[in-house]
Amino acid sequence: MAAKKLYESFSRELIEEVHRWGSMKQTGVSLKYMMEFGSKPTPRNLLISSQFLHKELPMRIARRVIDLQTLPYGLSLKPAVLKVRDWYLDSFRDLRSFPDIKDENDELEFTKMINLVKVRHNNVVPMMALGVQQLKKDLHPKIDYKDLDEIHQFLDRFYMSRIGIRMLIGQHVALHDPNPPPDCVGYIHTKMSPLEVARDASEDARSICLREYGSAPKVNIYGDPNFTFPYVPTHLHLMVFELVKNSLRAVEERFVDSDKVAPPVRIIVADGLEDVTIKISDEGGGIPRSGLPKIFTYLYSTARNPLDEHSDLDTIDLATVSTLAGYEYGLPISRLYARYFGGDLQIISMEGYGTDAYLHLSRLGDSQEPLP
Amino acid sequence: MAKKKLSDSLVKELAEEVKEWGSMKQTGVSLKHMMNFGGSSKNLLISGQFVHKELPIRIARRVIELENLPYGLSTKNAVLQVRDWYLESFRDLRSYPEIKDKNDDLKFTQMVKMIKVRHNNVVPMMALGVQQLKKERPQFDYKDLKEVHQFLDRFYLSRIGIRMLIGQHVALHDPNPLPNCVGYIHTKMSPLEVVRDASEDARSICLREYGSTPEVNIYGDPDLTFPYVPSHLHMMVFELVKNSARAVQERFMDSDDEAPPIRIIVAGGLEDVTIKISDEGGGIPRSGLPKIFTYLYSTAENPLDEDFTTTGAATACTMAGYGYGIPISRLYARYFGGDLQILSMEGYGTDAFLHLLRLGDSQEPLP
Numbered sequence: 006m007a008a009k010k011l012y013e014s015f016s017r018e019l020i021e022e023v024h025r026w027g028s029m030k031q032t033g034v035s036l037k038y039m040m041e042f043g044s045k046p047t048p049r050n051l052l053i054s055s056q057f058l059h060k061e062l063p064m065r066i067a068r069r070v071i072d073l074q075t076l077p078y079g080l081s082l083k084p085a086v087l088k089v090r091d092w093y094l095d096s097f098r099d100l101r102s103f104p105d106i107k108d109e110n111d112e113l114e115f116t117k118m119i120n121l122v123k124v125r126h127n128n129v130v131p132m133m134a135l136g137v138q139q140l141k142k143d144l145h146p147k148i149d150y151k152d153l154d155e156i157h158q159f160l161d162r163f164y165m166s167r168i169g170i171r172m173l174i175g176q177h178v179a180l181h182d183p184n185p186p187p188d189c190v191g192y193i194h195t196k197m198s199p200l201e202v203a204r205d206a207s208e209d210a211r212s213i214c215l216r217e218y219g220s221a222p223k224v225n226i227y228g229d230p231n232f233t234f235p236y237v238p239t240h241l242h243l244m245v246f247e248l249v250k251n252s253l254r255a256v257e258e259r260f261v262d263s264d265k266v267a268p269p270v271r272i273i274v275a276d277g278l279e280d281v282t283i284k285i286s287d288e289g290g291g292i293p294r295s296g297l298p299k300i301f302t303y304l305y306s307t308a309r310n311p312l313d314e315h316s317d318l319d320t321i322d323l324a325t326v327s328t329l330a331g332y333e334y335g336l337p338i339s340r341l342y343a344r345y346f347g348g349d350l351q352i353i354s355m356e357g358y359g360t361d362a363y364l365h366l367s368r369l370g371d372s373q374e375p376l377p
Numbered sequence: 378m379a380k381k382k383l384s385d386s387l388v389k390e391l392a393e394e395v396k397e398w399g400s401m402k403q404t405g406v407s408l409k410h411m412m413n414f415g416g417s418s419k420n421l422l423i424s425g426q427f428v429h430k431e432l433p434i435r436i437a438r439r440v441i442e443l444e445n446l447p448y449g450l451s452t453k454n455a456v457l458q459v460r461d462w463y464l465e466s467f468r469d470l471r472s473y474p475e476i477k478d479k480n481d482d483l484k485f486t487q488m489v490k491m492i493k494v495r496h497n498n499v500v501p502m503m504a505l506g507v508q509q510l511k512k513e514r515p516q517f518d519y520k521d522l523k524e525v526h527q528f529l530d531r532f533y534l535s536r537i538g539i540r541m542l543i544g545q546h547v548a549l550h551d552p553n554p555l556p557n558c559v560g561y562i563h564t565k566m567s568p569l570e571v572v573r574d575a576s577e578d579a580r581s582i583c584l585r586e587y588g589s590t591p592e593v594n595i596y597g598d599p600d601l602t603f604p605y606v607p608s609h610l611h612m613m614v615f616e617l618v619k620n621s622a623r624a625v626q627e628r629f630m631d632s633d634d635e636a637p638p639i640r641i642i643v644a645g646g647l648e649d650v651t652i653k654i655s656d657e658g659g660g661i662p663r664s665g666l667p668k669i670f671t672y673l674y675s676t677a678e679n680p681l682d683e684d685f686t687t688t689g690a691a692t693a694c695t696m697a698g699y700g701y702g703i704p705i706s707r708l709y710a711r712y713f714g715g716d717l718q719i720l721s722m723e724g725y726g727t728d729a730f731l732h733l734l735r736l737g738d739s740q741e742p743l744p
Contacts (some may be wrong), residue, residue, distance in 0.1 A: 030408055213450050277723025279662045284722055293648045294732055296714070349663070355653055356646025361728065363720050365663055 017093070022101060027067035032057075033169075036193065036346050036370035039176055043190040045179040048109050055112045059118065060148045063100045066172050069093050077155045078140060086138035089129055096122045116178055120290060130166060130334060133160070137303060158301045162377035166340045169374050170235075191308075192350070196233040199241065199274050199281055199366075200226060206245035207272065214253040222256045222267040222287075224249060228274030234281055234368050236258055241366070242340045244350065245272075247335035248285045248362045249360045255289025255360065280348070281366045288359035297354060302314050347372025390522060391464070395469060399437035407537075408713050409738035411545055412562050412604055418479060419550060425482040428489060430548050433470045433540055435743075439532060447524045448510060448517075455506035458501055466492045493543045494519055499536060500701060503529070507685050511692040529672045531744035534708045538741050541606075541712070548743065565602040568610065568650055568733070569595065575614035579737050583622040591646050591656075592624045593618060597643030603650055607707045610733070613717065614641075616702040617729045619655045624727065625660025649715070650733045657726035666721060670704045714739025 073090040074081055081090075089150070099118060106115050172192065179191035187194045200370065207224040214221035252270045260267040268288040273280045292300065340350040347367035356358040404427075414420055442449055443460040451457075469488060472562035476482050507525070511517065541561065557565045576593040583590035619640045629636040637657040644651045661669065708715040714734040723725040 205468065223721060241564060273722065273725060275660065275722040275725030277660060277662060277725075279664060280723050282660075282722040282725070291644065291651075293646060295648060351720060351727075355644040355730070357648050357650035358642060358644030358646075358651065361720075363722070 013083070021340055023070050023094070023097060025067075026063045026097070026101075027071045028153070029064045029067075030078050031064050031068075032061055033255070033371050033374035033376050036237075038159060039172075040190050040193050040195060040370065043176065043180050043193070048112075050111050051116075051177075052106065052109070053299070055106050055115045056182070058173060059100065059103065059106055059115065060176055062122075062170065062173065063097055065166055066093050066097045066100070068221040069166055070097060072159060075228040076159060076229045078144065078153070078154060080136060080140050083136040083139040085132050085139055087135070089132050092125055092129065096125060099196060102236050104364065107154060112200070113181075116344070118176045120178050123171060123178075124277040126167070126171075130338070134303070134334060135161070149244060157302055161341065163336070164338055165345065165375055165377050168341055168345050169376070172300065173373075184318055192237045192239065193235055194238050195235045197236045197238050197241070199231050199236070199283060200232065201270055202227045202238050202241045203228075203245050203283060206242045207270075209242075209250045210246050210249035210253055214257060217254075218257045218261070220267075222253055222259070222260075224253075224272060225269045226274065229273075229276065230277050231283075232367075234276070235370055236281075240345070244339040244342055244364055245283065245285070247339045248364070250291060251336070252285055252287035252360065252362075259288075259290040276368070281368050283364040283366070285362045285364070286359065286374060287361075290356050291356040291360055292354040293356045294354070297352070299351065301340065303334060304338055344375060346370065346374075385511075395440050395464070395702050396439075398433045398467070399473075401434045401437075403434050403438075403743040404431055405741035406542070406738050408562065408604065408606075408734075409437055411541075412559050415549070416528060416557055420480055421546075422476065422479070424546050424549065425476045425485050429470065429473065429476055429485060429553075431542065431587070432489070432492075432539060435535055436463050436467045436470070440467060442532065443638060446528060446649055448514070448522070450506060450510050450525060453506040453509040455502050455509060457609045457700075459502050459506070462499065466495060482665050486550055488639060489543045490547050492642060493531045493540060493547075496536070496540070500533065500705070503532070504672070504701060513536055515533065526671055530708065532702070533705055534712065534742055534744050537646035537708055538714050538743070539617070541741075556650060561606045561608065562604055563607050564604045564621065566605045566607050566610070567599070568605075568652060569597045569599050569601065571607050571610045572597075572614050572641055572643060572652060573714075574579060575611045576618045576639075579615050579622055581711070582619055583626060586623075587626045587630070588595060588637075589626070591622055591629075591636035593622075594638045595641045597641075597709045599647060601643065602731075603645070604737050605713070605733060609712070613706040613709055613731055614652065614654070615707045617731070620703070621654055621656035621727065621729075625656050628659045648735060651736050652731040652733070654729045654731070655726065656728075660723040660725050660727055661721040662723045663721070666719065670707065671717065672704055711742060713737065 008023070032135075040053070069089060070093045073086060073093065080086055099122060103115060103118060104111070106112055137160075140156075170216045176191040178192070179185075182191075185191075188194060203226055211221040211224060224264065249270060249272075256267050256270065271284075271286045273286075275284070336350075336352070343350040343364055343366065347370075348365045349363075349364045352360060352366070353363070414424065440460060440463045443456060443463065444736070446456070449614055451460075455735060469492060473488060474481070476485050507529075510525075545560040545562070548554075551560075555563075558564060576595065580590045580593060614651075616639075618639060625636050625639065638657045640653075642651075642655075643651045644653075703717075703719070710717040710731055710733065713730045714737075716730075717732075718730045719727060
């Protein structure tokens with residue numbers, strides 16, 4: 006069973022180290038920098054990169070451990086949250102106990118190790134979500150999502166930091182790929198076509214909708230097919246998939262008992278000097294203005310958490326993991342992905358008509374990672 | 378000549394009264410309340426008495442604020458002029474005796490009507506004051522002057538409320554009101570109709586300026602009606618369509634392509650009526666978006682030049698469009714519990730979302 010307090014199962018030295026590393030200054034990297042650095046994945050550069058990560062990752066991870074220990078309303082004591090804290094602690098220990106990286110062999114070993122760290126943390130989001138659910142059960146039923154602002158802010162910081170950690174690790178690991186696809190530098194596609202990614206993500210979303218409802222509205226996409234810019238396609242795919250999925254659901258629900266043909270979801274991909282903007286518009290009936298803040302919260306969720314109260318937290322099988330994909334943290338986390346590289350996600354609705362989502366992506370890529 | 382400091386004048390007593398009334402609690406009214414409060418003679422008396430007590434409170438607050446602005450804005454000539462207008466109006470109200478009968482109320486109504494006229498040019502006058510400030514401090518960016526922005530937002534929002542109260546009270550005396558109207562409020566306003574009219578007016582301006590104007594396509598339920606103030610909605614839609622039309626014209630002026638139409642959707646929900654105005658005028662960069670809601674960033678010329686005694690009716694008509702339109706439209710939207718949001722897609726176009734409360738039970742904001 007997960008220990009309740011840090012000092013019960015971890016050595017005093019470790020606790021002190023966590024506090025020390027948790028107060029060191031983090032170093033942010035921009036997409037542009039990652040792209041330029043990774044374009045020459047020489048052994049020397051890989052060595053430099055690993056040495057940077059060897060120092061940077063413990064700082065970021067330690068901060069999160071401290072955060073997880075000091076959450077309000079007793080959230081820190083929920084079993085699921087303790088589990089996450091233990092994952093972070095194990096990873097911190099793995100990093101700190103790894104010796105100085107001096108040569109190519111050290112570097113390869115290190116890369117394997119951080120890859121395992123990444124895998125260890127694969128289910129942090131649903132696990133934290135479970136912790137939050139465990140908290141909600143304890144709280145007075147009258148407490149509204151508005152009252153738990155501190156927790157929202159914590160989760161935003163926490164998940165944003167996680168995006169950064171996983172980007173750094175993933176990018177480093179990917180640079181070791183001997184046969185990278187053309188125009189790619191690790192996770193970054195230097196000539197990504199947003200139109201293409203939007204098409205793919207829309208089709209994936211339509212498949213989900215078809216499976217759930219037996220039909221799916223059309224998605225019309227407008228934009229310059231020749232336009233490309235450097236970005237991380239998986240991030241964009243995730244965001245567009247989430248937004249289109251929501252739009253399709255709204256339209257289906259609205260027109261399910263109607264004779265009328267469901268109006269298409271419309272996507273516009275626009276390129277400017279500063280930004281690439283993707284607008285996803287639906288006629289799914291819209292959201293009332295009073296209900297709009299809720300859609301970006303973590304505490305308001307109508308979907309069932311596949312990891313419910315009764316499952317043993319230590320055994321999460323593959324089946325459960327795969328069902329976690331479509332689970333209602335999509336919007337707030339999509340916004341974090343957008344903001345990670347200096348962009349944003351805004352959602353505006355017309356009650357009685359439909360909703361528009363505006364995804365702004367910074368075109369220049371020179372925005373430094375946010376470091377909560 | 379405008380007095381520089383209140384205490385320098387002979388009316389110390391007035392200064393104390395202003396302070397006293399400026400700290401009294403304001404009372405807000407909702408659109409619903411104004412609507413249900415019709416024009417019977419008993420009600421007119423009650424309304425007159427309410428306005429008699431409420432206006433000096435609101436006006437005194439503004440005098441105090443005008444005297445305490447940052448960066449020396451309070452001492453600019455144009456601002457002193459505005460302060461004097463507010464002071465005179467305060468004095469007129471405070472020196473008016475108790476309203477006891479119909480005659481008192483009629484005279485009172487005449488008096489507040491004149492107050493409203495006195496304040497007709499407050500917006501451009503304040504704008505002139507801000508310009509005077511900018512001239513002195515050219516290094517200031519709109520970002521540095523956050524306090525001034527916040528003041529102007531409060532100030533203009535309060536002005537909207539004062540003018541609504543006065544205008545509504547005056548209009549209730551109309552012996553032949555239009556059907557379904559209670560003063561300024563149309564109880565069955567068709568937003569689609571107002572949007573059409575305002576769009577046509579905006580297109581005329583555009584035609585005059587550029588020699589051509591984009592089409593405006595409007596979609597919505599023609600039978601949708603709700604209680605609102607048509608002049609407010611007209612003003613906001615006119616402003617937004619004017620901006621859209623200009624952006625589209627500027628973009629397609631030298632192009633062979635036909636200018637794409639501006640699209641307006643009018644949607645009715647349970648809480649809100651929402652009006653979306655979309656254009657393909659090329660959009661605004663994300664970094665430039667905050668500026669459009671500021672008062673300090675203005676590319677247009679102020680019709681009231683240094684000589685601020687020229688305030689003819691003709692000048693008043695062009696007042697709306699010299700760069701204050703968007704922030705003030707947003708205040709109008711917020712006045713009855715709504716909002717105005719503008720989102721843009723750089724390289725493509727801009728969408729403006731006007732949310733209007735359908736229920737009308739939102740109390741006036743009282744800054």
